[in-house]
Each structure stands twice: as structure tokens, then as C-alpha cells.
Amino acid sequence: MQKTTKINKQIKNQTVQQLFWRYAVLTLMLFVQSSFGHEETHENQVDDYTISVVTETWFPFNYFDKNQEIVGTSTDLVKAILDHANIDYEINLYPWQRAFSYARTHKNTLIYSIFRTPLREDLLHWICPIAKRPVHSVYKLAKRKDIKIDAANDLANYTINLTRGTFPHEFFISKGMKEGVNLQLTATNDSNILMLLKNRVDLIVEAEMAIFQLIKELGLPEDTVEKVYTFDEMNQAPICMALSKETPAYIVEKIRQSHKALYPH
Structure with a gap:
């Protein structure tokens, strides 16, 4: 009797083990099929995927040409990257504050050319860089002999015009300067x-390549303006493209891989 009970128990244990392993194998197979199914779905979605792209006027990276086409060195690269990633897109050019706000509040949105800063780090998915860092400096009208800048502290004695919401705006706020x-x-x-030329402000901050293009477009000689100060620390942040937080991870990764392929660094 005891021997029969022992044999029945062994048979029962073997049956439980067999059921356990069959369940484990079945679960694994379902997981693998599910994973491949998601990957296949994602690949199919990419073919029909469209993102909104926003930027601002900032020569030579992104701007309207004479035909009102959005062009520029960064624009060319962004287009090439999205084409390589097989992702459809539409580019719109807005004032910077509007473009930045749109990228933070709308899913499936890409913004460029944008500086990657600590204040912005957690707001977007970053893909960097897309251009060499331009040197930003402080400029005055050359004829303004009354403006004397020998050190950074001297800047507080004058009014500085900036584009709202830009990296220079953030930078000068961090230095203790106040709006208004x-x-x-x-x-x-x-x-x-225009504010500088009309003597509405004393100084402006701009990238060197951009300010002389603006002067040229107004039909003025380059020596109309004069550089008075450069913050080295203001020229350390990389210029990037970035995607809104709600953009699917596989789309971000696909664009990131295309960036890596076309812009090795």
C-alpha cells in the first residue's frame, strides 16, 4: 500500500512538472510572437507616419529664401535625416517663442535649431548636434562712442534687446538681469x-554670422555694428534637433539612428 502511494505521488509530481514546462514554453512563444508583432506594426506605421516640424528665422541655419521656401544648413540636414528615416513631415516657420511652445505641448513634433540647455533638458527628446556652435556676442552701433564695456558687469548699465524665450534670454536672466x-x-x-538701429536699445546679442547677414539685407555696411563683449560660457551649448515628449520611442530612435548615419561625430 505504501509503495503504491509513493508511485502515485511520483506520477503526480511528474505530471505537474510537465504541465509547468508546457505552460512556460507556451508563454514564451506568445511573448516572442507578440514582440515580433509589435515590431512589424511599428515598421508598418513608420511608412505612414507624419510629424510636424517647427523652426524660426535664424540665418544661416533656418530661414525663408527669396521664394519663401524654408532653407538653411540645419534645414537641409533635418530634411535629409527625416527622408532617411522614411518619415513624412511638414515644416513651418514661426517666431521662436511660438515654435518652442508648440514643440513642448504637441505630440509628434520636431523643433530645430535649438540649444540644449539644463533648463530645457527634461522638456524634449534630444538629438545632437546638427551644426557647429556659433559664437554669440554682444553688439552696439559703432557710432555709439558713449557705450563702454570693459567687463561683464558693465553690461548691466545698458539696455539689451533679445528674442523672447531664446537661449540668450535664458542666459542673461541667469546673470541677474531683469526684463523691463x-x-x-x-x-x-x-x-x-531694428531696435538697435533705431536707438531704442543700447545693445543686442546675436551670432556673428547672423548679425552681418541681417545688416547686409538692410543694405548697410558691416561696420555699422561693433562687437563689445563675448561670454565664453554662452557658446558651450550644442545646437540640436529635438522631439516632443509624447513622440513614440521607436520614432525617436529611428530618427536618432538616421542622424547618426548622416551626421557622424
Whole structure:
């Protein structure tokens, strides 16, 4: 009797083990099929996927040409990357504050050319870089002999015009300057140079390659403006493209891989 009971128990244990392993194998097979199914779905989705792309006017990276086409060195690269990733897109050019706000609040949105800063780090998915860092400096009208800048602290004695919401705006706020006191804000880079030329402000901040293009477009000689100060620390942040937080991870990764293929660094 005891021997029969022992044999029945062994048979029962073997049956339980067999059922356990069959269940484990079945679970694994379902998981693998599910994973491949998701990958296949994602690949199919990419073929029909469209993202919104936003940017601002900032020569030579992104701007309207004479035919009102959005062009520029960054624009060319962004288009090439998205084409390589097989992702459809539509590019719109807005004032910077509007473009930045749109990228933070709308899913499936890409913004460029944008500086990657600590304040912005957690707001977007970053893909960097897409251009060499331009040197930003502070400029005055050359004829303004009354403006004397020998050190950074001297800047607080004058009014500085900046584009609202830009990296230079963030930078000068971090240096203790105040809107409406030291800082005057406009919506676009074009407006900044006009404020300077009309003596509405004492100084503006701009990338060297951009300010001389603005001067040229206005039919003025380059020596109309004069560089008075450069913050080395303001020229350390990389220029990037970035995607809104709600953009699917596989789309972000696909664009990131295309960037890596076309812009090795």
C-alpha cells in the first residue's frame, strides 16, 4: 500500500512538472510572437507616419529664401535625416517663442535649431548636434562712442534687446538681469537689429554670422555694428534637433539612428 502511494505521488509530481514546462514554453512563444508583432506594426506605421516640424528665422541655419521656401544648413540636414528615416513631415516657420511652445505641448513634433540647455533638458527628446556652435556676442552701433564695456558687469548699465524665450534670454536672466530693466524682448531676431538701429536699445546679442547677414539685407555696411563683449560660457551649448515628449520611442530612435548615419561625430 505504501509503495503504491509513493508511485502515485511520483506520477503526480511528474505530471505537474510537465504541465509547468508546457505552460512556460507556451508563454514564451506568445511573448516572442507578440514582440515580433509589435515590431512589424511599428515598421508598418513608420511608412505612414507624419510629424510636424517647427523652426524660426535664424540665418544661416533656418530661414525663408527669396521664394519663401524654408532653407538653411540645419534645414537641409533635418530634411535629409527625416527622408532617411522614411518619415513624412511638414515644416513651418514661426517666431521662436511660438515654435518652442508648440514643440513642448504637441505630440509628434520636431523643433530645430535649438540649444540644449539644463533648463530645457527634461522638456524634449534630444538629438545632437546638427551644426557647429556659433559664437554669440554682444553688439552696439559703432557710432555709439558713449557705450563702454570693459567687463561683464558693465553690461548691466545698458539696455539689451533679445528674442523672447531664446537661449540668450535664458542666459542673461541667469546673470541677474531683469526684463523691463536691463532686458528688452522682441519676437524675432529681425526685430532686434531694428531696435538697435533705431536707438531704442543700447545693445543686442546675436551670432556673428547672423548679425552681418541681417545688416547686409538692410543694405548697410558691416561696420555699422561693433562687437563689445563675448561670454565664453554662452557658446558651450550644442545646437540640436529635438522631439516632443509624447513622440513614440521607436520614432525617436529611428530618427536618432538616421542622424547618426548622416551626421557622424
